[in-house]
Amino acid sequence: MAKVSQIQEWTSVKRFVGNKDVEFSEITFDSRMASSNALFVAVRGVHVDGHLFISKAIEAGCSIVVCEELPNGEYENTTFVLVEDSALALGEIAAGFYGNPSEKMVLVGVTGTNGKTTVATLLHGLFRDMGFESGLFSTVANFIGSEKLPSTHTTPDPVALNKIMQRMVDAGCKYCFMEVSSHAIDQKRIAGLSFKGGIFTNLTHDHLDYHKTFDAYLKAKKAFFDGLPKDAFAIVNVDDKNGMVMVQNCKAHVKTYSIRSMADYKAKIVESMFEGMQLVINNEELWTPFVGKFNAQNLLAVYGAAASLGCDIREVLLSLSRLHSVDGRFQTMRSASGITAVVDYAHTPDALKNVIETINQIRQPEQALLTVVGAGGDRDKTKRPEMAGVAVSGSDRVILTSDNPRSEDPQSIVDDMMEGVDLQSKIKVLTVVDRKEAIKAACMLAKRGDIVLVAGKGHEDYQEIQGVKHHFDDREVIKEIFDMI
Numbered sequence: 001m002a003k004v005s006q007i008q009e010w011t012s013v014k015r016f017v018g019n020k021d022v023e024f025s026e027i028t029f030d031s032r033m034a035s036s037n038a039l040f041v042a043v044r045g046v047h048v049d050g051h052l053f054i055s056k057a058i059e060a061g062c063s064i065v066v067c068e069e070l071p072n073g074e075y076e077n078t079t080f081v082l083v084e085d086s087a088l089a090l091g092e093i094a095a096g097f098y099g100n101p102s103e104k105m106v107l108v109g110v111t112g113t114n115g116k117t118t119v120a121t122l123l124h125g126l127f128r129d130m131g132f133e134s135g136l137f138s139t140v141a142n143f144i145g146s147e148k149l150p151s152t153h154t155t156p157d158p159v160a161l162n163k164i165m166q167r168m169v170d171a172g173c174k175y176c177f178m179e180v181s182s183h184a185i186d187q188k189r190i191a192g193l194s195f196k197g198g199i200f201t202n203l204t205h206d207h208l209d210y211h212k213t214f215d216a217y218l219k220a221k222k223a224f225f226d227g228l229p230k231d232a233f234a235i236v237n238v239d240d241k242n243g244m245v246m247v248q249n250c251k252a253h254v255k256t257y258s259i260r261s262m263a264d265y266k267a268k269i270v271e272s273m274f275e276g277m278q279l280v281i282n283n284e285e286l287w288t289p290f291v292g293k294f295n296a297q298n299l300l301a302v303y304g305a306a307a308s309l310g311c312d313i314r315e316v317l318l319s320l321s322r323l324h325s326v327d328g329r330f331q332t333m334r335s336a337s338g339i340t341a342v343v344d345y346a347h348t349p350d351a352l353k354n355v356i357e358t359i360n361q362i363r364q365p366e367q368a369l370l371t372v373v374g375a376g377g378d379r380d381k382t383k384r385p386e387m388a389g390v391a392v393s394g395s396d397r398v399i400l401t402s403d404n405p406r407s408e409d410p411q412s413i414v415d416d417m418m419e420g421v422d423l424q425s426k427i428k429v430l431t432v433v434d435r436k437e438a439i440k441a442a443c444m445l446a447k448r449g450d451i452v453l454v455a456g457k458g459h460e461d462y463q464e465i466q467g468v469k470h471h472f473d474d475r476e477v478i479k480e481i482f483d484m485i
C-alpha cells in the first residue's frame with residue numbers, strides 16, 4: 001500500500017491534481033487490467049497512446065492516474081499525477097513501490113543481439129553453483145533461485161520486473177542476472193533500476209522493423225551503458241566492431257574480452273567436438289560442454305563478470321566446467337540410424353552463420369549438413385533473405401520453412417527468404433512450409449553420419465499462427481521422427 005504523495009519521492013512530478021492522500025496497492029499500465037486498488041499509468045505506446053484509455057481505467061474503478069497531460073472532461077473523484085515522461089515515471093514508480101529491490105541485490109544486465117540468454121543463464125548457474133542464491137530474467141524462463149517462472153518477454157515490463165525482484169530479495173537472492181533487450185531500453189522498462197554491471201555481447205542485424213536503422217538500434221543499446229554509474233563495471237566484447245563504441249563516455253569501470261586480440265579477458269579454443277570444447281582462458285584450462293567461437297566469447301563474458309564481482313577465479317573455472325548447456329541452444333540429439341540433429345535458437349543472420357560455421361568446423365567431410373530454417377512473421381523482414389543466404393552458403397541442403405508466422409502468410413515469408421538464394425544455390429533448396437514436414441524431409445534426406453540443423457525456435461514449445469499459439473517443440477518432433485527411422 002502506498003499514498004499518492006509518496007510518488008514524488010520516486011519520480012519527478014510536475015503537478016498533482018486532486019487528493020494526494022489516496023492509497024493504491026497495485027500499479028497498471030493497461031486499462032483492461034485496471035481495478036479500484038490500482039494506479040493507472042498512461043504510457044504512449046508503439047501502437048496506441050495509453051492516454052486514450054484513461055476514461056476506461058477510471059470506469060474500471062481506478063482513482064489515481066499518472067499521465068503527461070490531463071484528459072478532456074470532468075473527473076471529480078480522480079487524482080491526476082502529471083509527469084514529463086510516463087514511461088520513465090512507470091519504471092521509477094514501480095521501483096519505489098516495490099522497495100527498490102534492485103538496490104538490495106547485485107544486478108547485472110546483459111545486452112547485445114545474440115548471446116544474452118546464454119550469458120545470463122550461465123551467470124545464474126555459475127553463482128548458484130558457487131553457493132550464492134541468484135535470480136534470472138531471460139527469454140527462456142525467469143528464476144527466483146531454483147523456482148522457475150514462465151517468461152513472456154526477454155525483459156519484462158517494469159511492474160513485473162520489480163515485483164519479481166522483490167520476491168528474489170525475499171528469497172535471499174544476492175545476485176540478479178537480467179537480459180536487457182533493445183526494446184526494453186527504448187521503452188524504459190529498466191528505468192529506476194540500479195545496475196552494478198553491464199555486459200555487451202555483440203551487435204548485428206536484427207529488429208530493424210522496430211528501430212528502423214542500425215544506428216538507432218546501436219544507440220538504444222548504448223543508452224544502457226551510458227546509464228551505468230561509476231561504481232559499476234562494463235564488460236565489452238572487443239571482437240565486435242561496436243564493442244568500444246558502446247562504452248564511449250561510459251562512467252563505469254570498463255573491461256574488455258576477446259578471442260582475437262589483446263583484452264583483459266582472453267580465450268583460445270584448443271579442441272572442439274559436438275560434446276564440448278577445451279579452452280584456455282587467461283592461461284587457465286577449461287573443459288566446457290559448449291561449442292563454437294561465439295560460446296568461447298560468451299564464456300569470457302561470464303568469466304569477466306565473475307572476476308569483476310571479486311570471485312575466486314579457480315572456483316569460477318571449476319564451476320563453469322560443471323554447467324550444462326542452455327535449453328534449445330546447440331542442443332544435440334542422435335538417431336539410432338546415426339543422424340545427429342542440432343536444435344538451435346539462431347534466428348538472426350549472424351547467429352545462423354555462427355552455428356553453421358561451428359558445425360562445419362567440427363564435422364568430417366563425408367558428413368553432410370542439412371539446415372531447416374524459417375523466419376518469424378511480424379518481425380524484421382530484411383533479415384529473411386540474409387538468413388537464407390547464410391544457410392545456403394554453409395549447408396549442403398537447405399529446407400526453408402515456417403518459424404512463427406504470427407499474422408503473416410507463411411508462404412510469403414518463405415518467398416522473402418528465397419530472394420536471398422542465388423541462382424546456383426537454388427538446386428540445394430527445398431521449401432516445405434509446414435515445419436514438422438520440413439524437419440521430417442530433412443531427416444529422410446539425411447544419411448548415416450549426416451547432421452540436421454533445426455534453427456530458429458530453440459527452447460520454444462509453441463508455434464504462433466494467426467494469434468494462436470499451437471504446441472510445437474522442435475525437439476519433440478525430431479524425437480518422434482527419430483523413433484520412426
Ligand SMILES: CC(=O)N[C@H]1[C@@H](OP(=O)(O)OP(=O)(O)OC[C@H]2O[C@@H](n3ccc(=O)[nH]c3=O)[C@H](O)[C@@H]2O)O[C@H](CO)[C@@H](O)[C@@H]1O[C@H](C)C(=O)N[C@@H](C)C(=O)N[C@H](CCC(=O)O)C(=O)O
Pocket residue numbers: 029030031032043044045046047048049050051053152153154155156157181182183184187
Ligand atoms: C513492440 C513492443 O515492444 N511492444 C511492447 C509495448 O507495447 P506497445 O507499446 O505496443 O503497446 P500499445 O498497444 O501501443 O499500447 C500503449 C499503451 O496503452 C495501453 N492500453 C492499450 C489498449 C487498451 O485497451 N488499454 C490500454 O491501457 C497498453 O497497456 C500500453 O501501456 O509494451 C508492452 C508492455 O510493456 C509490451 O508487452 C509490448 O511487447 C509486445 C507484446 C512484443 O511483442 N514485444 C517484443 C517485440 C519485445 O519486446 N521483444 C523483446 C525481445 C527482443 C529480442 O531480444 O529478440 C523483449 O524484451 O521481449
Ligand SMILES: Nc1ncnc2c1ncn2[C@@H]1O[C@H](COP(=O)(O)OP(=O)(O)OP(=O)(O)O)[C@@H](O)[C@H]1O
Pocket residue numbers: 112113114115116117118119139154179201202294295297298328329330344345346347350351352354355458
Ligand atoms: N555470442 C554470440 N554471438 C553470436 N551468436 C551467438 C552468440 N551466442 C549465441 N549465439 C547464437 O544466437 C542464438 C541465440 O542465443 P541466445 O538465446 O543466447 O541470444 P539472445 O541474445 O538471448 O537472443 P534473444 O534476442 O532472442 O533473446 C544461439 O542459439 C546461437 O545460435
Ligand SMILES: N[C@H](CCC[C@H](N)C(=O)O)C(=O)O
Pocket residue numbers: 154347375376377379403404456457460
Ligand atoms: N525475441 C525474438 C525471438 C525470435 C524467435 C523466432 N522464433 C521468431 O519467432 O521470430 C523476437 O521476438 O523477435
Ligand SMILES: [Mg+2]
Pocket residue numbers: 116117118138139140154179
Ligand atoms: Mg534471449
